[in-house]
Amino acid sequence: MPTPVRLILLVIVLLGVGWFIFEVTSGDVPDVPDVDPAALVGGGAVASGPRVFTSSSQCAECHAEIYDEWKSSYHGQAWTDEEYQLLRTQENSQDCIPCHAPKPAFETGIGNRFLARYDRRGEGVDCFTCHKTDKGMIGPIPDPDPAPCNPVFDLNIRKMDLCYPCHNQHDTHIEWEASSFFKDGKDCNSCHMPAVERPVATGGKVRLGSSHSFRGGHDHDYIRSNVDLEVTLLGDAEMPAVFQGPYGVDLVDPHLLGAKRDEDDDQEPPAVPSGAPKLVVRVRNHGVGHNFPTDSRNNTVDLKVVVLNQEGQEVERIHVDRFRNPYRDEYKKNKVNTQLPSGADRFYVVQLPIKSGSFQGHLIYKSGPFLQDDDENSFVLINREGEF
């Protein structure tokens, strides 16, 4: 066969093989018609191409330290948290799922309400919620090193629009906007994702990144460092000076004004002997960038003064106040939002029922409004003691 003919045949065969491979690889396995690429971000798999990420556990391969922080945070436990599961199963509610097992924010649109996902709910608010986009895994670090997850620099990740679709369901974002933190340019990340210098990926360069432990209301030491309780004995002459608080004064005498907000707590106070001293109690929200405690669903803080006689026996447990934003059904019965705004303090005058003994001032943090003081989910955040 002449060489030109052979060459022509060879070209025809090669073209045929090329067509064959093209037809096979561009075929419909699997065939997903007209799929919006953003929708595929939600955890699906495609036939070929770069590595597909479908679980946060894959992130641990390179970001072990950050993964561990997240895993032990309440974002990592958003679904598995026992209290959440208990509430959800008791109330048949599906409202909670979008925030406790959300689809990636950039799939539903940053700043928009989240939509619920059906799979991997156990991972809660996972890595993909904030980082996964159709162009790759976004982060706040310029010129990221190449990696299988295709890291992309995108400052959208630092926007509050990621936080408030969930955290403003119970008004935390609005509270923050009303605070001095907002005016001073401090945002959610300033407190809840403080800067950390370390290799972002195992073996990588040391960079300035952010903590992923999302410390907040579940970290009692953290709350203690931002909220204060003072309990002092007070003679009448000293009162005017004390009440010149910098943020205005809310003076409440629970015995005189009946400022009890617990329905169960409607007992008449015992008769007060003449000469029994008074306490001044001050609660201060000096370091929280939103109301304390924020969120209307569960969080409750009770201020109590326990009075003991000289033998150390409890004489009275005075429920001085409750800090809480009432939730839905409660709202009808008690419309007063008693949360302590950022930067505010509140004073109380508490009449002690006996002439001599000791007192304990307790600021008790509760993860539910109906919990007793000694419940395992009630914590004495701050305890102040004294004698009189």
Next chain:
Amino acid sequence: MSRSKWPNLARVAVLGVVLLATGCGEEAGDGKEISGSTNPVTTEGLPAPTYPDLPKRASYLKERLAELGALVKVEETPKVPELVPEEIEELVGELGKTDPIDRMNGADELLSHREIALPVLLDRVMDNNRYDFERSAMVDTIGRMGSRAAAGTLLKLVADDESPTVRSFAALALAEIGDDGVVPDLVLRFKYEEDGFVINALSTALHRLGIACGVEKLISYLDGRIRVRQEAAGTLHEMLGEDFKYDAWAAAGERTEAAKRMRRWWWQHGQELLLRLNSGREVGPGFEKRIIETIFELSQYQMRNVDDARFILEGLGPIAVPFLCRGVTDESQYVRAHSVEVFVRMGRSGESGSEVLRSSVGDPLIRADILRALGVARDQESYSLLLSAVGDPLIDVRICAVDSLGQLGNKDALSTLQALSSNPGDSDELRVALSFSLALLGDRSDLMTVVSLLDSKAPIDVWDLAERIDRLMRLGAGVKGEVDGSYPFDGPPAEKVKFFRADLGV
């Protein structure tokens, strides 16, 4: 759309050879799995999923709402004249008399002065310092006046008034006026109202406006106080046309048994009955406007508003379906997503929307929920769509397709699901869905394994499990095959799981 001319299996086989030759997609070597996925799914013998094109998105609802806005005249609450005629004041005063005859006569007289009397009554009725019987007489008279201008005040009373008597009378007065535009607001009250008398009044009012609603709540009051249970039984009889031999005056044991019978019957057939009772009702422009407004509430930011809207639409059942069908292709992703979610909650009541749902499955955002909705509606025509969706690359879609295949009850799906259950990947949710769907189709071999997960530390969604258990029982696939009266029909999920565990002996 498919671009290949070759049969699927051949293509998969050739692809396997090519990928092996090029060293890619190691997991795809046997041609059974979608390569590149960390959640591989067996697809052997399944057609590749094909869906219709992405449906065109429209703003029909927005446009229709604008039309209705021009059409429906909002009647504002009339203002009280500065000088109320003495005669009217006297007649209004009659409504505060203790003798009911005086009150009745006063009301009759007021009807002939309705133009002047209505604003006065609407003003006085808001005065909480008056006796309940006086305010109830006022509300009743307002209802008899039949003016739509009173609807706003009456709705406020139904929702917020402290007195259950006044709330009840206000609901009935709204029915008396006959404006069906208040239906969505009345339906929402079932979510928040706790008083048996008011629940009964709400059901009666809605029944008079042509809507069957609140049956479950009424059944729960059959164990209540004598007058409450008597009225609840009467309303139920009127609505359902059946009394289940319930006698409010019978001995406690007999009443409990009859209530159980009714509960069980409702649990099994309620959706079908609501579908029958509420289908084909025409809606007035005011009602239509409120339905569309409610659908737009689905795009609200706060979940509590969304939840209220979902509750109303679910309660309206088939009446809301034509509008929800429009919502499925709406411009707003939230309207789309939550409209489909309402279909999921409606169950059989939403079956008339199945065709639209099937044609909208090309929308990847709502695909999973559409498949789920088709399952709960038991739309047999969606069988092949569901079967192919089992091979979808999106895990959410696979889970919902598997769920719905179980609900459809077509045993042809058994082999596919069994094949998939031999290699479900690492998704707990898919495993659970497979086990329950197989159980619904008669294969319970894996059910115990899944139930035993309840005792593990695995992050199993108990609520989801309870829902599946409920479905299993409802469709007659309970382990004992018979649901007795002790099943917590309306109980919390945890109770259902407890029942199921006891039933299985685990």
